[in-house]
Amino acid sequence: MKTNRRNFLKNTTLFTFGGMVLPQLSYSNMKKGSLPQKGLQLSFEPYNLQLKHVFTLANSSRSTTPVMLIKIKFEGFTGYGEASMPPYLGETQETAAKFLSRLNLKQFTDPFRLDEILEYVDNSATGNSAAKASVDIALHDLIGKILGQPWHKIWGFSAENSPATSFTIGIDTNEVVKQKVHEASDFSILKVKLGRKNDKEMIETIRSISDVALCVDVNQGWKDKQHALDMVFWLKDKGIEFVEQPMPKEMLDDIAWLTENSPLPIIADEALQRLSDIKATIGAYSGINIKLMKCTGMREAHKMINLARANQMKVMIGCMTETSCAVSAAAQLSPKADWADLDGNLLISNDPYSGMKVINGKITLNNLPGIGINNS
Amino acid sequence: MKTNRRNFLKNTTLFTFGGMVLPQLSYSNMKKGSLPQKGLQLSFEPYNLQLKHVFTLANSSRSTTPVMLIKIKFEGFTGYGEASMPPYLGETQETAAKFLSRLNLKQFTDPFRLDEILEYVDNSATGNSAAKASVDIALHDLIGKILGQPWHKIWGFSAENSPATSFTIGIDTNEVVKQKVHEASDFSILKVKLGRKNDKEMIETIRSISDVALCVDVNQGWKDKQHALDMVFWLKDKGIEFVEQPMPKEMLDDIAWLTENSPLPIIADEALQRLSDIKATIGAYSGINIKLMKCTGMREAHKMINLARANQMKVMIGCMTETSCAVSAAAQLSPKADWADLDGNLLISNDPYSGMKVINGKITLNNLPGIGINNS
Numbered sequence: 001m002k003t004n005r006r007n008f009l010k011n012t013t014l015f016t017f018g019g020m021v022l023p024q025l026s027y028s029n030m031k032k033g034s035l036p037q038k039g040l041q042l043s044f045e046p047y048n049l050q051l052k053h054v055f056t057l058a059n060s061s062r063s064t065t066p067v068m069l070i071k072i073k074f075e076g077f078t079g080y081g082e083a084s085m086p087p088y089l090g091e092t093q094e095t096a097a098k099f100l101s102r103l104n105l106k107q108f109t110d111p112f113r114l115d116e117i118l119e120y121v122d123n124s125a126t127g128n129s130a131a132k133a134s135v136d137i138a139l140h141d142l143i144g145k146i147l148g149q150p151w152h153k154i155w156g157f158s159a160e161n162s163p164a165t166s167f168t169i170g171i172d173t174n175e176v177v178k179q180k181v182h183e184a185s186d187f188s189i190l191k192v193k194l195g196r197k198n199d200k201e202m203i204e205t206i207r208s209i210s211d212v213a214l215c216v217d218v219n220q221g222w223k224d225k226q227h228a229l230d231m232v233f234w235l236k237d238k239g240i241e242f243v244e245q246p247m248p249k250e251m252l253d254d255i256a257w258l259t260e261n262s263p264l265p266i267i268a269d270e271a272l273q274r275l276s277d278i279k280a281t282i283g284a285y286s287g288i289n290i291k292l293m294k295c296t297g298m299r300e301a302h303k304m305i306n307l308a309r310a311n312q313m314k315v316m317i318g319c320m321t322e323t324s325c326a327v328s329a330a331a332q333l334s335p336k337a338d339w340a341d342l343d344g345n346l347l348i349s350n351d352p353y354s355g356m357k358v359i360n361g362k363i364t365l366n367n368l369p370g371i372g373i374n375n376s
Numbered sequence: 377m378k379t380n381r382r383n384f385l386k387n388t389t390l391f392t393f394g395g396m397v398l399p400q401l402s403y404s405n406m407k408k409g410s411l412p413q414k415g416l417q418l419s420f421e422p423y424n425l426q427l428k429h430v431f432t433l434a435n436s437s438r439s440t441t442p443v444m445l446i447k448i449k450f451e452g453f454t455g456y457g458e459a460s461m462p463p464y465l466g467e468t469q470e471t472a473a474k475f476l477s478r479l480n481l482k483q484f485t486d487p488f489r490l491d492e493i494l495e496y497v498d499n500s501a502t503g504n505s506a507a508k509a510s511v512d513i514a515l516h517d518l519i520g521k522i523l524g525q526p527w528h529k530i531w532g533f534s535a536e537n538s539p540a541t542s543f544t545i546g547i548d549t550n551e552v553v554k555q556k557v558h559e560a561s562d563f564s565i566l567k568v569k570l571g572r573k574n575d576k577e578m579i580e581t582i583r584s585i586s587d588v589a590l591c592v593d594v595n596q597g598w599k600d601k602q603h604a605l606d607m608v609f610w611l612k613d614k615g616i617e618f619v620e621q622p623m624p625k626e627m628l629d630d631i632a633w634l635t636e637n638s639p640l641p642i643i644a645d646e647a648l649q650r651l652s653d654i655k656a657t658i659g660a661y662s663g664i665n666i667k668l669m670k671c672t673g674m675r676e677a678h679k680m681i682n683l684a685r686a687n688q689m690k691v692m693i694g695c696m697t698e699t700s701c702a703v704s705a706a707a708q709l710s711p712k713a714d715w716a717d718l719d720g721n722l723l724i725s726n727d728p729y730s731g732m733k734v735i736n737g738k739i740t741l742n743n744l745p746g747i748g749i750n751n752s
Contacts, residue, residue, distance in 0.1 A: 113534050147523045149488070156491050310651060335491075
């Protein structure tokens with residue numbers, strides 16, 4: 001409704017429609033007139049995502065992911081944003097609260113000036129990429145609502161070009177892996193975490209019960225380039241589509257050699273965070289995995305896609321464990337991606353929003369303005 | 377007015393404002409309902425720009441520039457576009473008419489799908505870059521009017537960052553050059569055409585009467601790299617800001633050497649047309665001159681700016697002799713440019729539009745939606 005109201009308020013002029021004469025208040029005049037002129041109003045609150053399944057890593061397990069939910073209000077509109085902060089990335093609700101509370105967004109009276117606002121946010125402190133992303137997402141939601149259109153349309157994309165999203169199968173016992181694959185039957189591509197001694201066993205276990213499309217994420221787990229190449233050829237035979245971050249990001253020459261000789265695309269993940277990191281991946285990887293929480297948000301992610309494309313690189317859009325807010329924001333970019341890994345909201349039991357849906361395994365964008373979410 | 381009507385038609389829901397209950401027709405229902413569903417409606421007409429001054433080149437002179445003015449109509453909105461075709465670029469009103477008449481834009485019922493529509497346009501024939509740009513510009517104008525915002529805002533730029541525009545002083549006798557410099561006193565930077573035997577004389581003539589900022593365009597005129605470097609140092613002493621296309625584009629190694637040793641930025645012009653041409657200029661030039669008529673329009677130009685920036689290159693926005701239509705379209709991008717050369721509309725006496733203005737030498741964007749023009 002707010003979108004309609006905003007559009008309705010856009011001009012002072014009287015005009016007739018269907019025989020009615022409609023008075024229209026001026027939005028821009030309101031700004032100059034008797035009402036107090038206000039800038040962007042930022043608020044935030046910590047929120048803990050409850051994971052449907054305990055998340056097990058080598059040395060720890062967890063059942064929650066801390067996030068910060070933010071709002072930016074401006075003249076009757078509200079934009080929603082989110083910072084997701086899995087512990088291993090270094091940000092916390094405390095660091096995000098500190099970062100956000102020091103921002104003075106009230107100085108900005110025009111949310112459209114994204115270049116200027118986001119430059120201010122980015123320069124206000126180093127790091128804090130998830131907190132920065134939350135502001136970027138909320139501003140995009142706000143602007144899209146003012147424009148009355150979702151960002152995939154404002155960017156000129158075709159929504160139906162969104163790819164399928166992969167669903168991640170973690171490292172586990174054969175029985176649990178089989179059960180997880182069975183439970184993931186709604187998905188048309190699964191992501192398998194590799195990088196341990198049982199890599200082949202994991203794949204063979206899945207292939208014993210399913211011929212679903214697979215991709216693998218090695219998380220820097222292979223340390224020898226010849227072993228990596230042997231594995232890639234073996235995986236190619238098993239019908240795997242691509243390999244994410246096969247070796248430690250520091251081993252750039254070995255990765256470049258692997259990519260040159262690999263029959264499968266090799267995708268950078270840990271090797272990059274932001275736009276300025278892409279240059280080093282050109283020629284060494286076949287493509288990049290872009291995550292809003294690492295690259296500071298939708299605006300930089302959009303630029304990263306264009307830069308990757310200009311260098312003939314593949315593009316993947318990924319996420320953290322997130323609510324439908326950040327996942328739907330990332331999904332706006334997905335029509336330009338070759339692959340998506342946007343399952344973060346499906347892993348939690350207390351999503352406060354509804355937004356992009358996975359239908360028959362495919363990311364399905366709606367036509368809601370902004371990032372395309374409702375409070376659920 | 378059309379913008380309001382479009383916004384007004386956006387939803388079926390009833391809502392109250394100021395105590396009134398307002399019926400709202402559904403825009404999307406209209407598309408599905410009893411009214412005939414129509415796609416984009418393209419029309420075009422040739423137009424001859426009358427030059428204020430005869431344009432003299434080595435072997436010819438002309439007093440007109442042929443253009444094609446186009447319109448794309450869609451459900452009550454009209455987007456305006458233009459193809460400017462100076463004879464030396466190879467397109468004519470005939471080639472543009474042939475290209476445009478073969479397009480079937482009626483197949484597209486959603487103007488927002490720029491990726492898809494412009495890919496179709498680009499793939500429908502090779503070359504024809506000005507004709508392609510006319511479609512791109514008209515679509516941007518249309519979409520901006522539907523959104524109710526100018527493109528510099530939709531792109532998130534800050535309008536006041538637009539640079540000054542240069543005004544071009546052609547090669548001529550000393551007396552005429554002095555007179556032209558005098559007449560150009562409204563401009564804060566002049567572009568001087570060099571590349572003949574009288575290069576130093578041209579600059580000294582101007583410097584004898586003015587300390588206005590200068591840049592030079594050599595149009596590939598210097599053939600020896602040491603002569604070029606000597607000239608660049610001499611020009612630096614005379615307060616010149618940058619040098620455009622000093623040597624033939626084929627002499628890439630020599631240009632790279634010149635750029636490496638030059639105290640002034642060296643800008644590519646003839647060396648590139650489109651996004652895919654930028655790669656070859658990286659490392660060889662300090663920056664690029666982007667022209668809508670060469671790069672097929674605003675969408676590709678926007679991507680070119682981002683790619684140049686990602687490679688730490690300078691950006692200049694240029695134009696042909698054009699009406700305020702194409703010049704205002706290019707001006708939407710100018711807040712992201714270091715320099716602009718958008719004087720094309722100032723050279724003609726029969727501009728059918730009004731749009732972006734040059735005020736105190738600076739490009740000054742208005743807040744009209746789309747590309748920011750009115751029929752004058």
